[in-house]
Amino acid sequence: MGKDSKSKEGKGKGKQAAGSADDNASKGKGKGGKSSDGLGTCTYVKARHILCEKQGKINEAYKKLQDGWLNNGDKVPPAEFAKVAAEYSECPSGKKGGDLGWFPRGKMAGPFQDVAFSTPIGATSAPFKSTHGYHIILSEGRKN
Structure with missing residues (x-):
């Protein structure tokens, strides 16, 4: 994934990813954040994504996640999300289960960052579009 010159924060460098990221504040540790859930107040997010x-292809991947977990109200286990990412994702990260590791606010551009920093830990985003294509994000963690 390439540079995105339309970053809302003017820092369009780095890869753009999609997905959702959760924050350690949801465990009751709102370090430095004003919000008790930590959404939108953390500095780093750990996420996986499918691109x-x-x-049509992202919708197939999402349906697979829905049929396995989301329709039952369950959270998608990271290992299972990784299997779907390896099967469907067209991003090089797909080979490692969509793992993007930890990334700071400002590294990912536009819609990807917005979704990644607003998805609760353990939650999976709905499919969304960015300049790079269609994404689903699994939020795995947050920290300051």
Whole structure:
């Protein structure tokens, strides 16, 4: 994934990813954040994502996640999300289960950052579009 010159924060360098990221504040540790859930107040997010060029393909991946977990109200286990990412993602990170590791606010651009920093820990985002294609994000952690 490449640079995105339309970053809301003017820091369009780095990869853009999609997904959702949760924050350690949801465990009751709102370090430095004003919000008790930590959403939107953390500095770093740990996430996995699935990236597809075509909307139909990302919808297939999402349906697989829904059928396995989301329709039952369950959270998708990271290992299971990784299997779906390896099967569907067109991003090089797909080979490692969509793992993006920890990334700071300002590294990812536009919609990806917005979704990553607003998705609760353990939650999976709905599919969304960015300049790189269609994404689903699994939020794995937050920290300051």
